[in-house]
Amino acid sequence: MDKKKLxxxxxRLESRQVELRRMVTRTEQDxxxxxxxxxxxxxxxxxxxxxxxxxxxxxxxxxxxxxxxEVALERLREGAFxxxxxxxxxxxxxxxxxxxxxRHCIECQEKLEQGILEETSH
Numbered sequence: 057m058d059k060k061k062l063x064x065x066x067x068r069l070e071s072r073q074v075e076l077r078r079m080v081t082r083t084e085q086d087x088x089x090x091x092x093x094x095x096x097x098x099x100x101x102x103x104x105x106x107x108x109x110x111x112x113x114x115x116x117x118x119x120x121x122x123x124x125x126e127v128a129l130e131r132l133r134e135g136a137f138x139x140x141x142x143x144x145x146x147x148x149x150x151x152x153x154x155x156x157x158x159r160h161c162i163e164c165q166e167k168l169e170q171g172i173l174e175e176t177s178h
Contacts, residue, residue: 057138057146065137065156069129072157076122083115121157128157140164142173 087108131137138147140161147161160168167173 062132062137065152066129066132068156069125069132073122073125073129076118076125080115080118080122083111083118087111087115124157124159127159131159142168 128137131139138152139145140147141159142164143161145161147158151158151162158165164173168175
């Protein structure tokens with residue numbers, strides 16, 4: 057992959073990283089403020105509990121995506137960005153455009169989702 061394309065993906069990934077960090081921080085703060093009113097009736101506590109659970113799941117998803125973005129930036133620095141971590145083939149440019157933090161080519165991703173391929177921690 058040429059340097060211009062790598063710089064483009066680096067900027068996209070760094071921008072997404074900043075956005076996700078903000079979202080994780082904001083969601084954590086929102087989760088802390090949900091319970092501040094201690095004089096709630098049972099319905100209010102149930103709604104509060106649901107809201108906290110929702111915010112927790114949202115934050116967890118954002119954290120996982122943030123981790124994938126950070127791993128993609130690491131692979132970019134190491135010169136391995138755009139290569140499938142399973143088969144080593146180059147990942148299709150359209151796939152990278154849609155999901156720049158992807159670690160697998162489309163074939164390996166399909167095998168992974170079918171349970172044929174085992175997830176690695178690269």
